[in-house]
Amino acid sequence: MSEDRRLRVLRAIVQDYVHTSEPVGSKALLERHHLGVSAATVRNDMAVLEEEGLIAAPHTSAGRVPTDAGYRLFVDRLSAIKPMSAAEQRAISQFLEGAVDLDDVVDRTVRLLSSLTRQVAVVQYPSLSRSSVRHVELVPIGGERLLVVLITTTGRVEQRVIDVGTDLVTDDGEQALATLRAELNRATSGRTLAEASTELSGVPERLDPALRDLVRAISTALQDALVEEREERVVLAGTANLARVGPDFTTSLGPVLEALEEHVVLLKLLGTVAEEGGGVAVRIGHENPYAGLHTTSMVTTGYGAGTDLVAGLGVVGPTRMDYPTTMAAVRAVATYVSRILAQ
Amino acid sequence: MSEDRRLRVLRAIVQDYVHTSEPVGSKALLERHHLGVSAATVRNDMAVLEEEGLIAAPHTSAGRVPTDAGYRLFVDRLSAIKPMSAAEQRAISQFLEGAVDLDDVVDRTVRLLSSLTRQVAVVQYPSLSRSSVRHVELVPIGGERLLVVLITTTGRVEQRVIDVGTDLVTDDGEQALATLRAELNRATSGRTLAEASTELSGVPERLDPALRDLVRAISTALQDALVEEREERVVLAGTANLARVGPDFTTSLGPVLEALEEHVVLLKLLGTVAEEGGGVAVRIGHENPYAGLHTTSMVTTGYGAGTDLVAGLGVVGPTRMDYPTTMAAVRAVATYVSRILAQ
DNA sequence: GGCTGGCACTCCCGCGCCGGGAGTGCCAAT
DNA sequence: ATTGGCACTCCCGGCGCGGGAGTGCCAGCC
Numbered sequence: 001m002s003e004d005r006r007l008r009v010l011r012a013i014v015q016d017y018v019h020t021s022e023p024v025g026s027k028a029l030l031e032r033h034h035l036g037v038s039a040a041t042v043r044n045d046m047a048v049l050e051e052e053g054l055i056a057a058p059h060t061s062a063g064r065v066p067t068d069a070g071y072r073l074f075v076d077r078l079s080a081i082k083p084m085s086a087a088e089q090r091a092i093s094q095f096l097e098g099a100v101d102l103d104d105v106v107d108r109t110v111r112l113l114s115s116l117t118r119q120v121a122v123v124q125y126p127s128l129s130r131s132s133v134r135h136v137e138l139v140p141i142g143g144e145r146l147l148v149v150l151i152t153t154t155g156r157v158e159q160r161v162i163d164v165g166t167d168l169v170t171d172d173g174e175q176a177l178a179t180l181r182a183e184l185n186r187a188t189s190g191r192t193l194a195e196a197s198t199e200l201s202g203v204p205e206r207l208d209p210a211l212r213d214l215v216r217a218i219s220t221a222l223q224d225a226l227v228e229e230r231e232e233r234v235v236l237a238g239t240a241n242l243a244r245v246g247p248d249f250t251t252s253l254g255p256v257l258e259a260l261e262e263h264v265v266l267l268k269l270l271g272t273v274a275e276e277g278g279g280v281a282v283r284i285g286h287e288n289p290y291a292g293l294h295t296t297s298m299v300t301t302g303y304g305a306g307t308d309l310v311a312g313l314g315v316v317g318p319t320r321m322d323y324p325t326t327m328a329a330v331r332a333v334a335t336y337v338s339r340i341l342a343q
Numbered sequence: 344m345s346e347d348r349r350l351r352v353l354r355a356i357v358q359d360y361v362h363t364s365e366p367v368g369s370k371a372l373l374e375r376h377h378l379g380v381s382a383a384t385v386r387n388d389m390a391v392l393e394e395e396g397l398i399a400a401p402h403t404s405a406g407r408v409p410t411d412a413g414y415r416l417f418v419d420r421l422s423a424i425k426p427m428s429a430a431e432q433r434a435i436s437q438f439l440e441g442a443v444d445l446d447d448v449v450d451r452t453v454r455l456l457s458s459l460t461r462q463v464a465v466v467q468y469p470s471l472s473r474s475s476v477r478h479v480e481l482v483p484i485g486g487e488r489l490l491v492v493l494i495t496t497t498g499r500v501e502q503r504v505i506d507v508g509t510d511l512v513t514d515d516g517e518q519a520l521a522t523l524r525a526e527l528n529r530a531t532s533g534r535t536l537a538e539a540s541t542e543l544s545g546v547p548e549r550l551d552p553a554l555r556d557l558v559r560a561i562s563t564a565l566q567d568a569l570v571e572e573r574e575e576r577v578v579l580a581g582t583a584n585l586a587r588v589g590p591d592f593t594t595s596l597g598p599v600l601e602a603l604e605e606h607v608v609l610l611k612l613l614g615t616v617a618e619e620g621g622g623v624a625v626r627i628g629h630e631n632p633y634a635g636l637h638t639t640s641m642v643t644t645g646y647g648a649g650t651d652l653v654a655g656l657g658v659v660g661p662t663r664m665d666y667p668t669t670m671a672a673v674r675a676v677a678t679y680v681s682r683i684l685a686q
Numbered sequence: 687g688g689c690t691g692g693c694a695c696t697c698c699c700g701c702g703c704c705g706g707g708a709g710t711g712c713c714a715a716t
Numbered sequence: 717a718t719t720g721g722c723a724c725t726c727c728c729g730g731c732g733c734g735g736g737a738g739t740g741c742c743a744g745c746c
Contacts, residue, residue, distance in 0.1 A: 002688085025738050038690050043739065061696050061738045101502065137482055139494065149492060149500070151482065157492070159444065159500050239582060240604060243597030250593055254586030261583060345717085368709050381719050386710065404709045404725045 023063030114238025259292030270312030366406030457581025469497035602635030613655030
């Protein structure tokens, strides 16, 4: 009883099933893979694999289908991420080069990823909590309102309107704003948002008392920006690919679409990034904490300017997916996006 | 042969079909609507309606189903937009009140609309080409790069990075920027983007020649922002509702999802706003120019601060939808969003 | 002990058949 | 113009029935 061959059989089953979408039987396996053994032997192996919970039969006397555990073993030990061809790499790179701003980068990325994998792509905007302040700008608008514009090193621009007690569109006001602007930027520039926010607690002492409240308001505005729910964003593309999966998937379609609308859930899943497997994390079927995604797998990784990750991206597809290729695409896209962001 | 009664029959058919999702027969009709006539009479009317192309039978000896033309007649002449209850109006208003910025307004709007109608909601961001300049801000970043931040009256904030020839992080540079900033805002504030852009052609004459190139660059940046494809944005919500429609709709699902990803198409459809019917436009089935949407209807309207429309919103659903209710929801949401935007 | 060919068995799947029922179209009568 | 009656059509669900793919097991063989 060769443990080794049994795993080869499992691999063959996964590959065939991914390819044909139909339960694979012992005979069909032999036709497409030249394992050097007979159908009967394969059947024995299959029986053991089923015993171990790696494959299952939809009903007696049908072919076998990989279970979630089977896929898990496959991605962990039986497959290698396919390297992408030079041509593909060039295409990816060129497609992303053309982006003019962050929105455009994210937009292109998500489209690219979905068309490369022919699945649903998910891309998270660079997380504010992991970004640093590049610049803070104060813009007086209307009478007593102030627009605070925050520009991060990751290229995100966030704005918030603050009500101030006094009219700022005066010479005095302009003067005060200029001072404050310089002061603010000195205190926050280069720091993460969290650091910047605490740092601002110290600034008021040195300033005109009248401005203290204002600074405090700005500090809380920064803090506000860090509240997850509100400022973490994800974008999707390629949901139409779900419809192509096959008839067996149509029942899952509703729940999956619902899950994809729960951006909070997606963010959580994109957030937990694994380090094994070239930084690409795979969550298969029921491994997924969210019930709506039990029929799907998620392949994710992190990206960011330089080495520190600022966000995640990945794809969602049926558990029956081509893992090596998908993982390759996800990894490649992440690499190139990171390169672009680093400028 | 009473023309009037025949239309009442059509109306009854539409209502029943929308309600049951099944072809409606003469007998079933009588049970649910007390038209004062017999089944045979209804059958005669149905025959005529079919002749006129307003209803159709899936096969001989089945009930009738409205055609696109039937729905059209229904919305044009046989139905009135249902007023929303005071409670509903309050709920809508309160839900939208809580928004803190434009992104939040749009996000809440699209969620609200999809949950009210239980269909796919589509909301366009206020169009840049129909917005006016509130403020232009110049932020020097890095060595020789300048970030131009444009804030519109509709609350949108657009940014663009410009490469300038000289280093601006000097005292002289700061000085020049301050002048330029004031000059720019005087020239553009309150104008539409298009006006502002042309207006800027005049500014350079009065300025230090060294700055002319810069102004020209800013002018083209404004122009850039007007290029449709790039800066018109739409957001969707409630795609999961498509899966709930029914088994007969599953085949259309793929094409519809594809169509919904073509934001350019959606924008075009949201753009052409009709004035009849309380400003709510309905595009039914094949009336839709895009093949992927032939099985769906789209109910749209415009919204904006005050009287001038700056963008569109609406829903996409199966042609078999509850038009009066949907139209009411679309109209109500548009009204309240407009109110919020007007602040 | 592991591999193999053979064989009986199971169960799905597609097919044709059939009865019931909903719905129609037509006609003669009012 | 409307109505009741009636014959007809066609879908739909259930049933039975091979055919076929696939399995499990066993006895033999290396």
